[in-house]
Amino acid sequence: MNSSDLTAKRRSAERRFKYYGLAAIAVTVIFLAILILDIVVKALPAFTVNQLVLPVTIDATKVDASNPAAGDFPALLKETLAKEFPDVQSRGDKKKLNALLSARAADGLQEQVASDPSLIGKTIAVPISLSSGADLHLKGFTDAQLDEKQAAWLAALKDKGFIQHGFAWSFFTQGDSREPESAGIKGALIGSILVICVTLMFALPLGVAAALYLEEFAPKNRMTDLIEVNINNLAAVPSIIFGLLGLAVFLNGFGLPRSTALVGGLVLALLVLPTIIIASRAAIRSVPPSIKEAALGVGASHMQAVFHHVLPLAVPGILTGTILGVARALGETAPLLMIGMIAFIVDVPHGFTDAATVLPVQVFLWSDLPEAAFKSRTAAAILVLLVLLFCINAVAIYLRNKFERRW
Amino acid sequence: MSATLTLSRPNRKLRRQIEAVVLVLLACASGVAVLTTIGIVLSVVYESLRFFSEVPVWKFLFGTEWAPTAEPGAFGIIPLLGGTLLITLIAILVAGPLGLLSAVYLAEYANLKARRIIKPVLELLAGIPTVVLGFFAALTVAPFIRRAGEAFGLSVASESALAAGLVMGMMIVPLISSLSDDIINAVPQSLRDGSYALGATQSETIKKVVLPAALPGIVSAFILATSRAIGETMIVVMAAGLAANLTFNPLAAVTTVTVQIAALLVGDQEFDSAKTLSAFALGLILFIITLALNVVALRVVRKYREAYE
Numbered sequence: 081m082n083s084s085d086l087t088a089k090r091r092s093a094e095r096r097f098k099y100y101g102l103a104a105i106a107v108t109v110i111f112l113a114i115l116i117l118d119i120v121v122k123a124l125p126a127f128t129v130n131q132l133v134l135p136v137t138i139d140a141t142k143v144d145a146s147n148p149a150a151g152d153f154p155a156l157l158k159e160t161l162a163k164e165f166p167d168v169q170s171r172g173d174k175k176k177l178n179a180l181l182s183a184r185a186a187d188g189l190q191e192q193v194a195s196d197p198s199l200i201g202k203t204i205a206v207p208i209s210l211s212s213g214a215d216l217h218l219k220g221f222t223d224a225q226l227d228e229k230q231a232a233w234l235a236a237l238k239d240k241g242f243i244q245h246g247f248a249w250s251f252f253t254q255g256d257s258r259e260p261e262s263a264g265i266k267g268a269l270i271g272s273i274l275v276i277c278v279t280l281m282f283a284l285p286l287g288v289a290a291a292l293y294l295e296e297f298a299p300k301n302r303m304t305d306l307i308e309v310n311i312n313n314l315a316a317v318p319s320i321i322f323g324l325l326g327l328a329v330f331l332n333g334f335g336l337p338r339s340t341a342l343v344g345g346l347v348l349a350l351l352v353l354p355t356i357i358i359a360s361r362a363a364i365r366s367v368p369p370s371i372k373e374a375a376l377g378v379g380a381s382h383m384q385a386v387f388h389h390v391l392p393l394a395v396p397g398i399l400t401g402t403i404l405g406v407a408r409a410l411g412e413t414a415p416l417l418m419i420g421m422i423a424f425i426v427d428v429p430h431g432f433t434d435a436a437t438v439l440p441v442q443v444f445l446w447s448d449l450p451e452a453a454f455k456s457r458t459a460a461a462i463l464v465l466l467v468l469l470f471c472i473n474a475v476a477i478y479l480r481n482k483f484e485r486r487w
Numbered sequence: 488m489s490a491t492l493t494l495s496r497p498n499r500k501l502r503r504q505i506e507a508v509v510l511v512l513l514a515c516a517s518g519v520a521v522l523t524t525i526g527i528v529l530s531v532v533y534e535s536l537r538f539f540s541e542v543p544v545w546k547f548l549f550g551t552e553w554a555p556t557a558e559p560g561a562f563g564i565i566p567l568l569g570g571t572l573l574i575t576l577i578a579i580l581v582a583g584p585l586g587l588l589s590a591v592y593l594a595e596y597a598n599l600k601a602r603r604i605i606k607p608v609l610e611l612l613a614g615i616p617t618v619v620l621g622f623f624a625a626l627t628v629a630p631f632i633r634r635a636g637e638a639f640g641l642s643v644a645s646e647s648a649l650a651a652g653l654v655m656g657m658m659i660v661p662l663i664s665s666l667s668d669d670i671i672n673a674v675p676q677s678l679r680d681g682s683y684a685l686g687a688t689q690s691e692t693i694k695k696v697v698l699p700a701a702l703p704g705i706v707s708a709f710i711l712a713t714s715r716a717i718g719e720t721m722i723v724v725m726a727a728g729l730a731a732n733l734t735f736n737p738l739a740a741v742t743t744v745t746v747q748i749a750a751l752l753v754g755d756q757e758f759d760s761a762k763t764l765s766a767f768a769l770g771l772i773l774f775i776i777t778l779a780l781n782v783v784a785l786r787v788v789r790k791y792r793e794a795y796e
Contacts, residue, residue: 101592318718
């Protein structure tokens with residue numbers, strides 16, 4: 081082999097090696113792109129909804145004016161729908177026709193009439209939720225589990241202009257439900273916010289205080305070393321172990337109420353504490369000692385120098401670290417499963433001691449359900465979670481760029 | 488002026504007292520982290536001891552059958568460790584080459600502009616909640632692998648270890664690449680210059696000089712990644728199975744330690760059955776394994792640092 085051959089070989093090896101690196105990055109980026117695309121495509125159907133808008137006559141014989149809320153609204157809807165299809169006579173067919181409506185289709189009508197009893201006897205056009213199968217069929221899904229007759233009826237309703245297509249606000253304004261068409265993420269969103277509030281309330285002051293102590297006041301001895309090693313190791317403990325801790329200590333030890341935002345927030349606070357301490361220490365360390373020394377030079381005590389001068393300058397760094405910690409807590413699922421935040425909860429939580437669930441747990445719960453409509457709802461909840469995380473990270477990056485100072 | 492001076496003496500005393508109290512509070516705050524560790528160890532060990540009073544330790548550690556809901560229950564951890572090992576191995580086989588090659592490209596080839604784009608993208612992947620990755624693994628990757636396997640005439644379980652392992656591997660890529668990136672950047676430039684001066688190309692320098700110099704750090708990055716994979720819960724809960732099979736076939740369904748902890752403790756529990764308590768024994772094993780891996784990784788890094796400073 082002559083030397084030019086060898087050079088060519090080495091050159092091509094050089095090129096190949098560089099392409100391996102590029103390929104590795106490309107695989108990762110493509111994976112991320114497919115992941116996000118897959119979720120967006122799956123989620124889109126959940127953001128729109130088809131509703132039936134029929135003129136319903138509020139029959140005074142069905143709805144008692146003195147107690148309108150107790151009226152038989154489902155029967156009213158069924159009759160109205162039956163009038164549209166006079167040729168549907170057999171019991172089986174009628175059942176199939178009614179199956180096009182959601183099991184909770186009459187809820188909206190009931191609410192409207194209960195709040196305004198003067199509607200009784202009048203004919204009003206109200207939006208009525210369809211069953212998730214009918215909704216999916218109208219969105220063009222072939223596996224929507226409707227038979228030919230039902231599909232024909234739906235098509236007839238659509239031709240008559242009774243079907244209204246719009247944005248699914250109910251996805252954001254309703255709590256969880258067994259019926260996919262009326263399941264929303266409001267409960268989980270509020271739950272997430274409550275949990276994060278508790279987490280911040282505990283983790284931020286504790287984390288900053290611990291960082292200040294370790295960075296500024298702690299004597300250099302074995303005890304301090306032990307605390308440092310301990311914090312580093314704690315940061316790498318699997319999150320599910322924190323769930324076991326919460327279960328054994330907070331629930332069985334202290335007897336705090338299960339499934340609540342309080343316990344969830346406490347567990348997540350312990351989980352993100354090491355992250356916040358490590359980030360805060362880095363922020364405090366990056367403040368140049370000359371500033372502290374100047375304060376000490378004009379007669380401030382060590383404590384004054386730290387609290388009046390070092391800490392304010394470290395705040396942007398501490399905030400960035402805290403926000404990243406919050407983002408982690410917001411996406412955490414496993415420890416919350418351990419402390420019972422996995423219960424089926426319809427009501428939106430109002431306080432820290434109400435039973436609550438959070439967005440990632442809601443995703444987990446829905447992903448287990450067999451209905452096709454829940455699949456798109458799961459993806460939609462994921463999308464909301466990802467957008468939320470993205471915004472939080474964007475705030476952190478903005479803060480870092482705006483306030484970062486090079487000394 | 489004179490008034491403040493006369494006031495300053497008691498004020499200074501008060502200040503000293505307040506500062507002493509604040510100092511104690513700060514010290515207590517840093518103690519919370521230690522308390523957390525103690526809390527973890529105590530709670531897990533206490534419940535484990537209760538479990539071991541019902542099921543002998545040796546049966547737990549060396550038993551090859553896991554059936555906690557059966558009557559009488561079988562609590563052998565071997566199939567769970569086998570499943571955990573299989574999925575972790577797949578994850579590292581995926582994440583190792585991808586993460587390391589990405590890190591080499593980022594540290595040695597990419598210019599500043601490319602770094603500024605690629606690093607946030609990797610961080611984006613690292614920031615995706617694992618429940619989302621679990622959903623993707625269970626509903627997209629697993630059916631895909633199943634169909635692909637059937638096209639080749641292989642029988643693939645619908646909850647194959649391969650699907651969970653692949654997605655877990657992708658989750659770990661950012662961890663390995665960012666740690667390795669830092670370590671490769673820490674290799675002194677003089678070593679590269681020396682290699683170039685001897686006529687080596689850039690890739691030869693990387694393979695023969697930079698990577699060997701960075702090896703301890705890379706090893707510790709891999710150890711940390713392994714620990715992360717072993718402790719990961721949501722991906723395996725959603726994409727791996729519940730049945731404890733002792734197999735090394737990546738197309739079969741296996742279960743892991745974390746899946747079983749979650750399965751045993753979700754829902755209603757009585758705290759006196761061996762079934763519930765066994766979750767804490769699994770937690771203890773998980774804690775010991777991940778802690779040991781972390782300690783080893785930190786020790787390797789510390790040794791490596793001494794070599795260049």
